[in-house]
Amino acid sequence: xxxxxxxxxxxxxxxxxxxxxxxxxxxxxxxxxxxxxxxxxxxxxxxxxxxxxxxxxxxxxxxxxxxxxxxxxxxxxxxxxxxxxxxxxxxxxxxxxxxxxxxxxxxxxxxxxxxxxxxxxxxxxxxxxxxxxxxxxxxxxxxxxxxxxxxxxxxxxxxxxxxxxxxxxxxxxxxxxxxxxxxxxxxxxxxxxxxxxxxxxxxxxxxxxxxxxxxxxxxxxxxxxxxxxxxxxxxxxxxxxxxxxxxxxxxxxxxxxxxxxxxxxxxxxxxxxxxxxxxxxxxxxxxxxxxxxxxxxxxxxxxxxxxxxxxxxxxxxxxxxxxxxxxxxxxxxxxxxxxxxxxxxxxxxxxxxxxxxxxxxxxxxxxxxxxxxxxxxxxxxxxxxxxxxxxxxxxxxxxxxxxxxxxxxxxxxxxxxxxxxxxxxxxxxxxxxxxxxxxxxxxxxxxxxxxxxxxxxxxxxxxxxxxxxx
Amino acid sequence: xxxxxxxxxxxxxxxxxxxxxxxxxxxxxxxxxxxxxxxxxxxxxxxxxxxxxxxxxxxxxxxxxxxxxxxxxxxxxxxxxxxxxxxxxxxxxxxxxxxxxxxxxxxxxxxxxxxxxxxxxxxxxxxxxxxxxxxxxxxxxxxxxxxxxxxxxxxxxxxxxxxxxxxxxxxxxxxxxxxxxxxxxxxxxxxxxxxxxxxxxxxxxxxxxxxxxxxxxxxxxxxxxxxxxxxxxxxxxxxxxxxxxxxxxxxxx
Numbered sequence: 199x200x201x202x203x204x205x206x207x208x209x210x211x212x213x214x215x216x217x218x219x220x221x222x223x224x225x226x227x228x229x230x231x232x233x234x235x236x237x238x239x240x241x242x243x244x245x246x247x248x249x250x251x252x253x254x255x256x257x258x259x260x261x262x263x264x265x266x267x268x269x270x271x272x273x274x275x276x277x278x279x280x281x282x283x284x285x286x287x288x289x290x291x292x293x294x295x296x297x298x299x300x301x302x303x304x305x306x307x308x309x310x311x312x313x314x315x316x317x318x319x320x321x322x323x324x325x326x327x328x329x330x331x332x333x334x335x336x337x338x339x340x341x342x343x344x345x346x347x348x349x350x351x352x353x354x355x356x357x358x359x360x361x362x363x364x365x366x367x368x369x370x371x372x373x374x375x376x377x378x379x380x381x382x383x384x385x386x387x388x389x390x391x392x393x394x395x396x397x398x399x400x401x402x403x404x405x406x407x408x409x410x411x412x413x414x415x416x417x418x419x420x421x422x423x424x425x426x427x428x429x430x431x432x433x434x435x436x437x438x439x440x441x442x443x444x445x446x447x448x449x450x451x452x453x454x455x456x457x458x459x460x461x462x463x464x465x466x467x468x469x470x471x472x473x474x475x476x477x478x479x480x481x482x483x484x485x486x487x488x489x490x491x492x493x494x495x496x497x498x499x500x501x502x503x504x505x506x507x508x509x510x511x512x513x514x515x516x517x518x519x520x521x522x523x524x525x526x527x528x529x530x531x532x533x534x535x536x537x538x539x540x541x542x543x544x545x546x547x548x549x550x551x552x553x554x555x556x557x558x559x560x561x562x563x564x565x566x567x568x569x570x571x572x573x574x575x576x577x578x579x580x581x582x583x584x585x586x587x588x589x590x591x592x593x594x595x596x597x598x599x600x601x602x603x604x605x606x607x608x609x610x611x612x613x614x615x616x617x618x619x620x621x622x623x624x625x626x627x628x629x630x631x632x633x634x635x636x637x638x639x640x641x642x643x644x645x646x647x648x649x650x651x652x653x654x655x656x657x658x659x660x661x662x663x664x665x666x667x668x
Numbered sequence: 669x670x671x672x673x674x675x676x677x678x679x680x681x682x683x684x685x686x687x688x689x690x691x692x693x694x695x696x697x698x699x700x701x702x703x704x705x706x707x708x709x710x711x712x713x714x715x716x717x718x719x720x721x722x723x724x725x726x727x728x729x730x731x732x733x734x735x736x737x738x739x740x741x742x743x744x745x746x747x748x749x750x751x752x753x754x755x756x757x758x759x760x761x762x763x764x765x766x767x768x769x770x771x772x773x774x775x776x777x778x779x780x781x782x783x784x785x786x787x788x789x790x791x792x793x794x795x796x797x798x799x800x801x802x803x804x805x806x807x808x809x810x811x812x813x814x815x816x817x818x819x820x821x822x823x824x825x826x827x828x829x830x831x832x833x834x835x836x837x838x839x840x841x842x843x844x845x846x847x848x849x850x851x852x853x854x855x856x857x858x859x860x861x862x863x864x865x866x867x868x869x870x871x872x873x874x875x876x877x878x879x880x881x882x883x884x885x886x887x888x889x890x891x892x893x894x895x896x897x898x899x900x901x902x903x904x905x906x907x908x909x910x911x912x913x914x915x916x917x918x919x920x921x
Contacts, residue, residue, distance in 0.1 A: 207850075214856035520839045524856040558850050560843025560857070561717065562806035583719030592719075600715050604723045607678065607710040608730060617682045642848035646855035647886025650683055657676050657685035661692075661704050 202531055203554035209529035210558065219355065223526055226354050227517050233460025234514070240462055241452075250449045252572040255508035258407075258441045262498065265407035265440045266489065272410020276472030278485040286316030289490050293318060293399070293432055294325050296486060300430050302327055302396040306388075308414060308421035309333040310401030311349050311511060312434050312490055315533045315546070318399070330391045332420035334384055341368045347527035349534060350458050350513035355526055388420070398424035398482070402435035403454065403510070405487075409444045411471035412487060415454065415464040422468050431482040433470065437489050438498075438507035450510065457570035458512040493546040503578055506541055508571040515565035515575055521558060530555065537565035541578040549582070550591045556582035617656055624652045671701040673738035675776065677748040677878075678710035684878045690905035691744045691779055698789050707734045712759075713751040718845045721759060728756050732765045732772055740786065741776040744901050746808025746877045747844075749778040754811050778808055779901055780876050784817040790824050795908040797827030801870035802900075803861070803884065804837050805877035818876055818900050825903060833873070834864045842883035858887035865895050874900045 199207075213219055238244045258265055270280045283289035289312075297305070305327055307313065319329040331340040335352035339345065341364055346352030353361070361380055365371045371383045400421055402412040412433045414421045425431045441450065447467075455461040474481035498504055516522050516536030527535040532543045532552070540555035556579045565575040586592065606616050627638055627649075634644040643649070655663075672695060676688045695702050712727030731752065735741050743749045753776050756769040783789050800822060808814040822830050841847065841857025848854075861884060865873045871894070875881050878899055885897040 210850065211852040214852040220856070220860070520841065520857050520860075521853055523838075524853055524860070557718075557846065558853065560806065560839045560841060560846045560854070562839035562843070563810035564806070564837075564839065567810055580717065580719075583717070584721050585719075587719035587721070597720070600718065600720045600723050604712070604715055604720075604727055607712075607727055610707045610709055613678065613709040617678075621682060642851050643886070646851055646890065647858070647883060648889035650882050650885060653683065653685050655685060657681040657688040658704070658706060660685050660689055661706075664689075664692075665704075 200551045200554065202551050205531055206529060206554060206558070209531065210525045213525040213529050219526055220524060222355060222357050223523055225357075226351070227523060230460065230517050234456065235460070237456040237460035237462065241456070244456075247449060247453045248570050248572055251453045251510070251570055252508065254441055254446045254450060255510070255571050256505070259438055259498070259504065259507045261442075262437060262440060265442055266405075266437060268407040269405055269410055269440060272408075273472065273485075273487055276410055276485075277475070278410075278472045278487060281486065281488045283488055283490045283492070285492050286490070289316050289434065289488050289492075290318055290321035292488060293434070293486075294321055294327075296430065296432060296484070297322060297327050297397055298325060300396060300484070302430065304328045304330065304391065304395040305397045305399055306330050306332050306391050306395040306424045306428060307336070308398070308400040308416060308424040309336055309352075310399065310434050311346075311533060312401055312436055313399065314345060316434075316490065316492065318434065327397075330388070330395065332388050332392070332418075332424055333416065334381065334418055334420075337384055337388065338364065341365075344528070345533070347535075348513060348516060349511055350516075355528070392423045392427050395424075395428045397430040397432065398426075398428040399432045399434060400425050402433050402439050402487075404447065404450060405435055405440040405489075406444050406447070406469070407440055407442050409469070409471060411444075411469045413447065413467060413469050415451070415467050417459075417461075417465045419466050422466055425468065425470055426481055429482055430484040430486070431470070431473075432486045432488060434488045435490065437491055437494055438509075453570050454510050454512050457510075457514040457568070497542075497545045500545075502581055503541070503545070505573055506538075506545070506578060508573055509538055509542070510571055511538075512570055514568040514570060515573075518564040518568045520560070520562060520564065537575045537579070538573070541573075541575055541582065544582055544586075549586055549589055553582060553586035553589075553591050556580075556586065614656070614658065621652050621654075621656070624649065628652065669699060669701040670739075671703060672740045672742045672782070673735060674702060674704045675708065675711075675735065675741050675743035675748065675752070676704065677743065677745045679882075680744060680878050683882065684899065687744050687878050687899045687901055690899070690901040691742070693905045694783075694792050694794075694901060695742070698783070698787060698792055700787070703738075705734050705738070711748050711751045713748060713755075714844060716751065716755060716759060725759055725763070728759050728769070729763070729765050732756070732760070732769050735772055735776075736768055738772075738775065740782070741772070742779055742782045743776065744779045744876070744878065744899060746778045746805050746812055746814060747879060749776055750807040750811040752776045778812055778814060778876055780818040780821055781812060781814050783904075784820055790820045792821065792824075792904045794824075794904045794906050795826035795828075796903045796906045798871045799829045799831055799869065800872045800874055800898075800903065801831050801833040801865060801868040802836065803833055803840060803865075803873055803875040803880060805875050805880045806839050808876050809837060814876065818874075821900070821904060822874070825906075826908065828903070831868050831870050833868045833870070835860075836864075838864075840880045840884050842880050844879070847883060854883070855887065858883055859891075862887045862891055862893060862895075866893055870895060872896050872898045872903075874898050874903055876900050
C-alpha cells in the first residue's frame with residue numbers, strides 16, 4: 199500500500215468517527231443544498247443549461263490547440279505575457295522570476311486551486327516573498343496553516359466559534375459570534391495588504407479565446423482588488439479552462455454560480471485582458487498569464503477520460519458525495535478532494551500512488567447526478583479501478599482471491615457446494631460466539647455491523663423443494 | 669400464461685433466499701409463470717466493481733448464454749440488474765456476445781420496475797399494517813431511474829403507512845467491496861442512514877436491494893435500534909392473513 203493510501207486510511211478512520219466534524223459539514227452542506235435547490239428553479243431548463251455548458255467545454259477541450267493559440271495571440275496583442283508551463287516547477291519558477299525582477303516583497307492572492315496544486319506559495323516564500331490569501335476562506339485556513347478543505351468553500355469544516363477564536367488568537371480581535379463582524383475583521387486586516395502588495399496572483403475560472411481574456415468569479419471583491427491594485431498581475435490557470443467565445447459566459451457564469459453556491463450569479467465576475475493602457479487610470483502595469491499543463495495533456499490523450507477536463511471546479515460533486523460528508527476534505531490528502539479529485543489525482547500525481555481514492559467510493563453516482571457539465575464521474579472511478587488492476591498495483595493475493603471467486607462462480611455445482619460450506623462456516627462462527635471478535639473471519643464486516651442470520655437453505659434448495667428439479 | 673425468468677443474485681440465493689421466494693409468490697399471484705434457470709450463479713459485479721474486468725468477463729458471458737433465450741428476466745436487486753443492463757455492454761465491448769448482451773439488457777428488469785412498467789400492476793393485493801419508509805438504493809435510483817415504482821406499490825398495500833425518509837437518496841454506505849475495504853467510512857455512512865431511519869419513525873425500512881438492507885440491518889442491530897429491515901418483495905408477498913401474523917410476531921418481540 200502506498201504511503202498516501204496509508205495516510206488516507208488513518209485520516210479517514212479518524213474523521214469517520216468524529217461526530218462534531220460530521221455535524222458541521224452536514225450543516226454547511228444543508229445550507230448549500232437549500233440554496234442550490236432554489237437556484238435551479240430560476241432556470242427555465244436546468245438540464246438544457248447543463249448540456250449547453252457541457253457542449254461549450256467539449257468544444258474548448260477538444261480544440262485546445264486552436265483556442266489556446268488564439269488566446270495567446272490576443273493577450274500578446276494587448277500587451278500581456280503568456281507563459282506555457284509544462285509542470286508545476288516551471289510555473290513556479292516563472293512566477294518567482296517575475297517577482298524577483300519586479301522587486302516584489304508581498305503577494306496578495308485571490309483563490310486559485312492551481313496554485314495549491316503546484317505549491318506556489320511555498321516557492322514564493324522560499325525566495326522571501328510574503329504571500330497573503332485574500333479569499334475569506336483561504337485567509338482562515340492560511341491562518342491555521344492548513345490547505346483548503348474544499349475547492350469552493352476552503353473553511354467549510356469550521357464554525358463561527360472556531361473562526362472567532364482563530365481571529366482572536368492570530369489577529370488580536372475581540373471574540374464575536376456575529377458573522378458580518380467576523381467578515382469585517384478580515385476585511386480590515388486585509389485592506390493594508392491589498393495596497394502594499396506589489397504583485398497580485400489570481401486563478402482563472404475561464405480563459406476566453408476570442409476575447410483574449412481571463413475571467414475570475416468571486417463573492418468578496420477580493421479578486422478585483424488583488425488583480426487591479428498591485429503593479430503586477432499574474433493569472434495562473436490550467437490549460438483546460440479555455441472556452442471559445444465571450445458569449446459562452448452567458449451560459450457558464452449562471453450555471454457555475456448555481457452549481458457552486460446556489461446563487462443566480464456570483465457577485466463579482468471580472469474579465470481581464472491585459473496591462474493598463476495609456477490613458478487608463480488603474481490596472482496593473484504588467485499582466486502575465488501562466489498556462490499550466492502539469493499532466494493535463496496526458497489526460498487529454500486518454501479518450502475515455504478526456505471529459506474530466508470539462509470540470510469547471512464548482513464543487514457540486516464534492517458536496518453531493520456521502521464519503522466526503524463523512525471524512526471531509528483534508529482526509530484525501532490531495533489538492534482536489536471528493537469525486538473529481540479521486541478521478542483526477544491519479545492522472546496528476548500517478549495511478550499507483552493514488553488509485554486508492556477511486557476505491558474510497560460506494561459508486562453511488564450522486565456526483566454524476568449533480569455535475570453541471572455532465573462528467574460521468576462514478577464511471578471514471580470504475581475506469582480508474584480497472585486501470586489500476588491492469589497496471590498491477592494491487593497485491594497478488596487479492597488477484598488470487600478474485601480469480602478463485604470467479605472460478606467458484608463459473609459452475610453452478612461449485613457455487614452450490616461453496617455456498618453451503620460458507621453458510622455452514624458462518625453458522626459455526628456464530629454458534630461459537632466468535633462474531634465480531636478477532637477470530638471472526640468476517641471481522642471486516644462484523645467489526646461495525648451485525649452478521650445477518652444465516653439461512654439453512656439456499657434459494658435454489660427452496661426452489662427445488664417447491665418446484666422439483668428441471 | 670406470460671412467463672418470466674428469475675435472476676436471483678448469488679448473495680440473495682445464499683443469504684436472503686426468502687426474498688427470492690417472495691418474488692416468486694408475488695409474480696405467481698399476479699398471473700405469471702416463473703422459471704428459475706438453475707445454471708445461474710453470479711453476474712460478476714464483485715469482480716467488475718473492484719477493477720477485475722478480465723476476471724468478470726467470463727461470468728458475464730456465462731450469464732448472457734444462460735439467459736439468452738429468456739423472454740423477460742426479473743431480479744429483486746437494482747444493483748445486479750444494473751450490472752447486466754448498464755455495464756455488460758461496456759464489459760463485453762468488442763466480444764462476440766456484445767450484441768446479445770445489449771438485447772438481453774433490454775429484457776432485464778428490477779422487480780418493482782417490472783411490476784409497474786411491464787406487468788402494469790400497482791396493487792398486488794398485499795397487506796402489511798405497519799409504518800414503513802423506503803430507502804432509494806443508488807443503482808436503482810441513478811442507473812435504472814427507479815423512484816415512483818416501489819412507492820406506488822407500497823401505497824397500495826393494505827394498512828401500510830408510508831413515511832418519508834430524511835436524506836432518502838443518500839447512499840447507505842454499502843457499496844460492495846467498499847463496505848469492507850473502507851469499512852470505517854461505510855459504517856459512518858450507515859450510521860447516518862440508520863439515524864435518519866430512526867428519525868422517520870418507521871418500524872420498517874424497505875428497499876429494492878437486499879445488499880443495502882443487509883448493511884443497514886447490520887448497523888441498526890449494532891445500534892440496538894427498534895427499526896427493522898425488510899425487502900420490498902417480502903412486503904408485497906404478505907397477504908391479509910399473513911400480514912396479521914407478521915404484526916403479531918412484531919408485537920411479541
